Amino acid sequence: MKGFAILLALLAATPSLAQDSMPPAPYAYNQLDDPAQEAEARELMESLRCLTCQSQSIADSDAPMAGDMRHQVRSRIASGEHPEHIRGWMMERYGDYISYEPRMSRTTWPLFAVPLLLILVAGIALSRRLRRSKAEPS
Amino acid sequence: MSRWKLFVPLGLFALVLGLAAYQLNQPKDDRIVSAMVGKPLPEFALPAALNGGQPVTNAMFADGKPRLLNVWASWCLPCIAEAPQLEALDEAGVEIVGVAIRDKPEDIAAFLETHGDPYSSIGADDLSELQLALGSSGVPETFVIDGQGIIRHQHIGDIRSEHVPELLAELREAQE
Numbered sequence: 001m002k003g004f005a006i007l008l009a010l011l012a013a014t015p016s017l018a019q020d021s022m023p024p025a026p027y028a029y030n031q032l033d034d035p036a037q038e039a040e041a042r043e044l045m046e047s048l049r050c051l052t053c054q055s056q057s058i059a060d061s062d063a064p065m066a067g068d069m070r071h072q073v074r075s076r077i078a079s080g081e082h083p084e085h086i087r088g089w090m091m092e093r094y095g096d097y098i099s100y101e102p103r104m105s106r107t108t109w110p111l112f113a114v115p116l117l118l119i120l121v122a123g124i125a126l127s128r129r130l131r132r133s134k135a136e137p138s
Numbered sequence: 139m140s141r142w143k144l145f146v147p148l149g150l151f152a153l154v155l156g157l158a159a160y161q162l163n164q165p166k167d168d169r170i171v172s173a174m175v176g177k178p179l180p181e182f183a184l185p186a187a188l189n190g191g192q193p194v195t196n197a198m199f200a201d202g203k204p205r206l207l208n209v210w211a212s213w214c215l216p217c218i219a220e221a222p223q224l225e226a227l228d229e230a231g232v233e234i235v236g237v238a239i240r241d242k243p244e245d246i247a248a249f250l251e252t253h254g255d256p257y258s259s260i261g262a263d264d265l266s267e268l269q270l271a272l273g274s275s276g277v278p279e280t281f282v283i284d285g286q287g288i289i290r291h292q293h294i295g296d297i298r299s300e301h302v303p304e305l306l307a308e309l310r311e312a313q314e
Contacts (some may be wrong), residue, residue, distance in 0.1 A: 020213045026266045051170060051275035063242055065275075068266035078164040093273030095173045 020064055027074035028067030034078075041074045046074070047100040048090060057100065093122040149157040158258055168257025169294045172273030179207075179287045180271040189244050192260030194235055202285035204312035206232055206305065208257070209269055212237045212249035214277040220296035221253035227302060228256035232309060236260035239269055280305070284312035 007104040045059035050066045054121070076086050090098045092119040102108050143312040174180075179196040186193050194238040199205060208224065209216045228234055238246055246260065263269055272281065272289070282291035282305065293301060 020211060021242065021245070022264060029287040054168060065266055065269075066242075069270065071265055072267065072270060090270075091173075092171055094170060094275070095269065098172050 014070075022064070024067045025071030026062070027071040027078075029070075032074050032078055037077050040083050041070075043069055044077070044086060045073050048087070049098050051094070055060075056109045074138070093102055151155045152185065170275040171294070172275075172289075172292050174273040174289050175292050177289055178268040179289060180268070181269065182261075182268050183292060184237065184263055184268060187236070187243060187260040189243050189260035191237060192259040194237065194259050195304045198235070198259075198288060199287040200285070203233065204284050204290075204309045205258075207262075207272075207281040207283050208234050208278065209237045209239060209274050209280070210278040211241050211271070213241065214239075216296035217249075217278045219227070220251055220278055220298070221256075223297040223299060223302050224231060224256040225254045226299075227305065228298075229305060230302075233258050237263050237268055238264055239263050279294070282312055284309045 046057050048058045048069065050056045050058050050061040050063060050069075052063045052065045053061045055062055055135065057064075058069045073083075073086055077083065087099055096103065096105065096108065097104075099113060102111060158306050179199055182194075182196050184194045188239075199207075206227065208222075224234055234256050235260070238260050241262065241264075243262075251255075261268070274292075276294070276295055280293040280297060282293075284290050290312045291305075293305065297305065
């Protein structure tokens with residue numbers, strides 16, 4: 001039992017990936033003073049994807065790079081930039097990857113078209129069946 | 139309704155299952171390619187990363203000579219692995235400009251002491267601002283910049299020995 005506990009402690013103590021020793025960016029963990037601006041920043045940060053810790057938003061991640069991205073989002077919003085303009089700037093650099101709000105494009109249109117098509121097909125099938133059951137008296 | 143039609147949903151299900159099984163077995167490429175390749179460098183002015191060093195600006199890249207822009211950090215382990223290859227590129231006459239991400243002058247100096255210094259100058263990017271502006275998503279990454287300051291190529295990850303000729307070819311191409 002004691003050996004197992006030591007083993008667990010050793011497992012927990014394995015060093016994580018190399019990271020820098022710099023303090024986090026000023027706005028990485030500090031909110032903006034204006035609650036309305038902070039809310040705008042928050043909304044954008046929740047829909048921007050972290051680059052080093054894929055499948056998390058930058059609002060959720062403790063990676064230093066995500067902290068630097070939060071700093072950038074907050075300081076730009078504090079200087080009056082529109083959130084969608086910042087998203088556009090990020091997408092100019094990282095493509096669709098960076099945004100959790102997919103745009104319609106040449107590669108993504110099936111995402112939007114397929115559900116509509118399925119609903120249409122289901123609707124047609126349903127209406128035909130209903131009409132048939134009405135035509136055949138039970 | 140004819141009997142075979144009953145099997146259509148099952149067939150569709152098998153198709154979706156097959157597609158999923160196929161995709162799960164494909165090797166995953168999780169590199170995030172910069173959309174800035176082919177575009178001019180963003181405007182920037184980084185302070186020198188080393189005490190007494192030269193600052194790094196985008197204007198430096200517009201003198202007709204192609205260069206490498208190496209995004210790295212002293213705390214980054216793969217950067218140690220690529221150090222000999224950067225050294226080889228330096229010896230081949232390639233100018234390498236460094237961008238140190240979230241790094242301290244003393245740590246940078248210690249790294250260069252141990253692993254060699256192939257850089258003509260190193261700029262400090264303490265808030266990853268240039269890194270984000272370049273569309274770079276990690277360290278190390280290396281960009282080929284042509285003599286007009288246009289980003290011509292992005293190499294993601296550490297430079298291994300087999301990548302050296304590739305980068306030299308990219309630099310030659312950028313010269314033309």
